[in-house]
Amino acid sequence: MAKKFLNPEQKKRRYLANAKRYAVIGAFLLPYIILFATFFIYPFFYGIYISFFRWNVFDTASSTFVGFENYQKALFGIGDITIWREYFWLGLKNTLIFVLISVPLLILVPLIIAILIDIQPRGYKAFRVIFFLPTVLSISAIGIIWKWQFDTNNGFINGIINLFGGESVSWLNTQPGAWIAILVTTVWWTIGTNTVILGAGLKEVDKQLYEAAELDGCNYFQVLRHISLPAISNQMIICTITTVIASFNIYGQPALLTGGGPERSTTVLMMFIRGQLTGTNAQPGLAAAMAILMGLLIIMVSIGQLIYNRRAVNR
Amino acid sequence: MKKTILGVLFLATATLASCGPATSVEESLPTDSEGNVVFENVAITYGNPITGSDGIAMRELVRRFNQEYEGQINVTESFISETEYYESLLMTIPMKRSYDIALVHSYKVSSFANKNLLHPIQSIIDDANIDLKAEDYISSVYDAMYYQDALYGIPLDIHTIILYYNKTLLNQYELEVPTNRAELIAAAKMMPNTSSGGYGLPLSTTWPSEYIYTTALYQNGGSEIDEEGNPNYANAVGAEALKMVTDIVHTHHISPENVSVDSDLMLFNQGKAMFHINGDWMINSVVENGVDFGVTSLSKMFTDDADGATADSVAARSHCFVLPEGRNVAIKQQAAMVFAKYVTEHAYLWAEGGGHVPASNVARATEEYLALPYHHDYGDVDDFVLSPSSPYYYEAFSPVFSRVTTALSDSGYDAMSLLTAAEAEGNQLVEEAKAS
Numbered sequence: 001m002a003k004k005f006l007n008p009e010q011k012k013r014r015y016l017a018n019a020k021r022y023a024v025i026g027a028f029l030l031p032y033i034i035l036f037a038t039f040f041i042y043p044f045f046y047g048i049y050i051s052f053f054r055w056n057v058f059d060t061a062s063s064t065f066v067g068f069e070n071y072q073k074a075l076f077g078i079g080d081i082t083i084w085r086e087y088f089w090l091g092l093k094n095t096l097i098f099v100l101i102s103v104p105l106l107i108l109v110p111l112i113i114a115i116l117i118d119i120q121p122r123g124y125k126a127f128r129v130i131f132f133l134p135t136v137l138s139i140s141a142i143g144i145i146w147k148w149q150f151d152t153n154n155g156f157i158n159g160i161i162n163l164f165g166g167e168s169v170s171w172l173n174t175q176p177g178a179w180i181a182i183l184v185t186t187v188w189w190t191i192g193t194n195t196v197i198l199g200a201g202l203k204e205v206d207k208q209l210y211e212a213a214e215l216d217g218c219n220y221f222q223v224l225r226h227i228s229l230p231a232i233s234n235q236m237i238i239c240t241i242t243t244v245i246a247s248f249n250i251y252g253q254p255a256l257l258t259g260g261g262p263e264r265s266t267t268v269l270m271m272f273i274r275g276q277l278t279g280t281n282a283q284p285g286l287a288a289a290m291a292i293l294m295g296l297l298i299i300m301v302s303i304g305q306l307i308y309n310r311r312a313v314n315r
Numbered sequence: 316m317k318k319t320i321l322g323v324l325f326l327a328t329a330t331l332a333s334c335g336p337a338t339s340v341e342e343s344l345p346t347d348s349e350g351n352v353v354f355e356n357v358a359i360t361y362g363n364p365i366t367g368s369d370g371i372a373m374r375e376l377v378r379r380f381n382q383e384y385e386g387q388i389n390v391t392e393s394f395i396s397e398t399e400y401y402e403s404l405l406m407t408i409p410m411k412r413s414y415d416i417a418l419v420h421s422y423k424v425s426s427f428a429n430k431n432l433l434h435p436i437q438s439i440i441d442d443a444n445i446d447l448k449a450e451d452y453i454s455s456v457y458d459a460m461y462y463q464d465a466l467y468g469i470p471l472d473i474h475t476i477i478l479y480y481n482k483t484l485l486n487q488y489e490l491e492v493p494t495n496r497a498e499l500i501a502a503a504k505m506m507p508n509t510s511s512g513g514y515g516l517p518l519s520t521t522w523p524s525e526y527i528y529t530t531a532l533y534q535n536g537g538s539e540i541d542e543e544g545n546p547n548y549a550n551a552v553g554a555e556a557l558k559m560v561t562d563i564v565h566t567h568h569i570s571p572e573n574v575s576v577d578s579d580l581m582l583f584n585q586g587k588a589m590f591h592i593n594g595d596w597m598i599n600s601v602v603e604n605g606v607d608f609g610v611t612s613l614s615k616m617f618t619d620d621a622d623g624a625t626a627d628s629v630a631a632r633s634h635c636f637v638l639p640e641g642r643n644v645a646i647k648q649q650a651a652m653v654f655a656k657y658v659t660e661h662a663y664l665w666a667e668g669g670g671h672v673p674a675s676n677v678a679r680a681t682e683e684y685l686a687l688p689y690h691h692d693y694g695d696v697d698d699f700v701l702s703p704s705s706p707y708y709y710e711a712f713s714p715v716f717s718r719v720t721t722a723l724s725d726s727g728y729d730a731m732s733l734l735t736a737a738e739a740e741g742n743q744l745v746e747e748a749k750a751s
Contacts, residue, residue: 081747147575261521262724279426279709281706
């Protein structure tokens with residue numbers, strides 16, 4: 001096609017028209033860009049920046065550059081100062097314990113509920129709302145509710161156990177009671193979101209596939225295994241990754257239910273990080289280094305999961 | 316167009332300038348014939364972490380002050396929950412955008428002053444000729460307001476832990492109010508100490524165990540930190556103090572095991588506990604629950620040596636008024652001191668609403684305070700001991716808290732092992748804090 005030549009006047013008009021168009025687009029995008037840069041980009045890089053400093057909150061100008069010292073402190077300790085290393089590895093161990101025990105349940109339980117709702121029994125819409133309701137509550141409310149349910153002397157759960165002649169269990173002060181309490185609370189609080197995502201996936205499955213499978217003589221569980229679950233594999237990947245990330249970031253449940261006890265066995269890494277951010281002798285640089293190390297771990301786990309899930313889907 | 320842009324820039328500059336930090340002003344202040352500063356419509360901001368039921372008393376104190384000083388000083392109060400409050404102070408004071416006057420806990424004074432977050436107040440009191448002097452306050456509390464020989468706070472109150480007792484249960488077993496540990500344990504053992512029959516002295520493993528352990532430490536002649544501010548509890552006295560606390564659960568069995576925080580209070584409020592240890596700040600909560608109760612001092616309750624020199628000591632803390640650094644406008648600082656004096660001297664309202672003991676001798680001598688039913692049984696104010704002054708107090712002492720919880724939960728605990736681990740952790744935290 002022959003190239004169309006424009007005279008200077010036409011070029012100028014076209015230039016102005018384009019400029020106007022981009023100005024309008026820019027005007028719409030600008031608030032988002034400003035907010036994104038202010039509340040995401042800037043804090044993200046600022047966090048990385050201060051992790052290389054012995055940061056002085058009260059006089060930032062007197063903060064001293066320490067290179068990778070904060071990372072070294074968290075991972076290995078420096079000289080006689082081993083306390084940060086102990087905090088970091090203990091916190092990470094406790095966080096991993098929670099991730100390992102919570103993620104399977106936080107996928108499995110919502111999946112079962114989503115499957116049951118997908119059958120559409122009578123009143124299924126009400127059940128869907130009921131299962132989602134706890135999700136809208138704040139962690140403070142959840143903490144208060146479940147702290148009293150698990151209370152040793154006045155709690156509802158021990159009340160039930162006592163009713164059947166059992167001995168009271170010290171849920172919040174001993175192990176494994178403390179982890180069980182945190183796990184039950186987390187499952188009750190968070191299953192709503194995954195239930196909705198997986199339920200939406202199940203709803204999209206072509207019903208003709210079910211009918212065809214039925215005609216081929218498949219029973220219900222075979223249909224589930226060979227049709228339903230493969231059909232919602234994308235939703236499963238999303239749920240698994242987001243649940244793993246959320247579980248790594250656990251803070252509120254142990255902070256409110258057990259205070260990190262007994263004997264710091266439920267003090268997760270976020271609690272140690274938070275501890276370094278408060279008080280007159282706070283060490284934000286060290287806290288930032290610990291948070292970045294945890295972030296790197298979450299990224300690695302998530303990528304690993306993504307690769308594994310993709311391969312599993314393609315097989 | 317140019318004029319418009321210039322106008323906008325001028326307005327923006329003026330606005331930013333007016334929002335800027337207050338600078339130190341060496342102005343000559345208006346005074347009357349006696350040298351007292353004359354205040355005319357001076358507005359000050361006041362921040363505190365008082366959000367509970369005691370907040371009603373604080374609001375009332377501010378309202379009365381504003382009414383009495385109408386046209387002279389006007390106080391605008393802000394209050395948020397404790398954790399957020401202290402975090403906001405640490406953020407806003409360096410930016411010189413904090414309150415003109417703030418209420419903080421006494422144990423924060425030295426750490427805040429050490430970081431230059433507080434303004435010394437003695438010269439302000441002197442310059443304004445305000446009749447505010449140490450003799451008018453409980454001396455030990457007033458002394459705790461000093462850091463490196465400079466006065467940083469005016470104490471509002473002293474608050475401590477006390478022994479609550481159920482009068483009905485004491486009468487039922489024909490018992491007198493205990494005055495020492497032996498009597499306390501003997502009385503508590505009269506209860507069946509079963510979930511159905513009730514307990515003698517249920518003790519939470521978490522709170523206020525740090526107060527209780529500190530009290531035990533004092534009563535057995537110990538201290539949380541040494542003169543250099545380092546931990547000082549991994550020793551025979553520290554272990555004895557721990558034993559005095561945990562024996563209530565493991566040896567005397569007058570408390571059930573693994574009591575959660577507030578469960579002990581609930582048992583007392585339900586009439587299922589003969590005794591209960593909690594802060595004086597819980598007094599109104601217990602009154603509301605309708606239990607027929609009394610209170611007494613915890614002196615001699617955590618030592619077997621009732622004649623020991625420090626057997627009467629009980630751990631205490633104080634709320635105090637401080638001037639955040641950076642708000643250095645002389646007239647406002649002086650107005651703030653007038654406000655502090657007023658509130659501390661009218662603290663009978665605070666005592667009634669918050670359950671605390673006014674630090675001001677004037678407030679404690681008022682008819683209103685003398686008419687309060689429980690406060691006079693808390694014990695002798697001279698027995699209340701505030702933590703030693705050190706900017707690294709929290710770092711040095713806080714590692715022991717979780718160990719006390721462990722010892723209360725585990726009957727087979729090794730005291731020296733727990734305390735040595737806590738002290739080692741405390742030493743490192745202090746070393747790190749000194750370097751920060």
